Amino acid sequence: MRADADDPHYLGHRQRLRERFARNGADGMDDYELLELLLTLVVPRRDVKKLAKDLLTAFGSFADVLAAPQQRLMEFEGIGEIVAVNFRVIAASASRALKSEIRKKPVLSSWAQVIDYCRAAMAFADVEQFRILFLDKGNKLIADEVQQTGTVDHTPVYPREIIKRALEVSATAIILVHNHPSGDPTPSQADIRMTREIVTIARPLGITVHDHIIVGRDGHASLKGLQLM
Structure with a gap:
């Protein structure tokens, strides 16, 4: 889908991120880009590039952001309870997947x-x-x-x-x-x-x-x- 001229500028950027991920997965994506892509799934109507970079600066790494306490995440403009809970679900899902591997x-x-x-x-x-x-x-x-x-x-x-x-x-x-x-x-x-x-x-x-x-x-x-x- 191509963004129309009247659409917010970030819609085209989001589309390009999705296309890159679809082609190559996370390879070749910086941490802030992968986090940005994740944020686009839960923050639908704003540019989240700066938010992704701010989170990485504050917490230090992609994994630190996902594992950050809910209240700390909610201190950032644009992150409400639903977004913070989604981060916890993603972190828990990754941990569960790893645990299932070591059970085998x-x-x-x-x-x-x-x-x-x-x-x-x-x-x-x-x-x-x-x-x-x-x-x-x-x-x-x-x-x-x-x-x-x-x-x-x-x-x-x-x-x-x-x-x-x-x-x-x-x-x-x-x-x-x-x-x-x-x-x-x-x-x-x-x-x-x-x-x-x-x-x-x-x-x-x-x-x-x-x-x-x-x-x-x-x-x-x-x-x-x-x-x-």
């Missing part, structure tokens, strides 16, 4: 997808969460549960409760995951001590702790990879 095969053979899922689910949260992936004898996912939610820099963790839950779901292995809202995934001394305590309790009961993954905006850290457990 042994977790240890799809480690990159596990990291992608953990980052999508937690890396951009504004408070700490402690998540556990419970695995069966074939290292396939039995359950994925957020055990605790804390503050911006602390989550209470109860090692014996973690192992009790592993026994309840008949897990023979677990992966510990938590996020650092600061963005830096470097493990703290408290993270290391807590991980070692869980390993000590789990081992006599035949439960293997495969890893403790810390995710943040700046990447992820593996305590196993760092030889800290």
Whole structure:
């Protein structure tokens, strides 16, 4: 469809963005263009190019924008409750799709997808969460549960409760995951001590702790990879 001369200028721009995406997908599109295209689906009657750039400037990345708290998004002119909720739906859908992928095969053979899922689910949260992936004898996912939610820099963790839950779901292995809202995934001394305590309790009961993954905006850290457990 070609925009008429009397149509607002942004209608032709929107059409060109859609055509580029239809031809090539997201390849070759800058983050602000992809975000702009997304905004055109939920903000029908205004130019959203500046809004897309303002959101990226404020939050730092495409993923940060999608994961931003609803009230923070609504501080921007042009973003109301419906738009903000749509962003949350898109972020949740992406996380659900990644989770469905890691359910299909042994977790240890799809480690990159596990990291992608953990980052999508937690890396951009504004408070700490402690998540556990419970695995069966074939290292396939039995359950994925957020055990605790804390503050911006602390989550209470109860090692014996973690192992009790592993026994309840008949897990023979677990992966510990938590996020650092600061963005830096470097493990703290408290993270290391807590991980070692869980390993000590789990081992006599035949439960293997495969890893403790810390995710943040700046990447992820593996305590196993760092030889800290």
